[in-house]
Amino acid sequence: MDTALRPLGTVMELVEALGHEVTYAYEDLIFINHNDFLLQFDAVDPNTLDLFFNTECDAAEADKVAGRMIPEGIQKGLVIHSKGTYTMTETEGDNLQITFNP
Numbered sequence: 001m002d003t004a005l006r007p008l009g010t011v012m013e014l015v016e017a018l019g020h021e022v023t024y025a026y027e028d029l030i031f032i033n034h035n036d037f038l039l040q041f042d043a044v045d046p047n048t049l050d051l052f053f054n055t056e057c058d059a060a061e062a063d064k065v066a067g068r069m070i071p072e073g074i075q076k077g078l079v080i081h082s083k084g085t086y087t088m089t090e091t092e093g094d095n096l097q098i099t100f101n102p
Contacts, residue, residue: 037054051082
């Protein structure tokens, strides 16, 4: 089974153009500085991403980021869907648990 390459470099450019920084990429998740939001690559289309905001992120800031990211993503060949919120908690052994809230 062939797996299409994910355009992580393009996503990093987009995030940096919005004044943020990719701090970590793990499997299909892209973590952003300050954890205000994260991106998740679609399982089928590598140019499609889901955008989730941290429940602690200010709603006005979330609207501002989504309002810029979605159209600028289109210009870079990316389709970004605002999907909801997430929470991140620390579990035993310094592991993190992410819960998505659509």
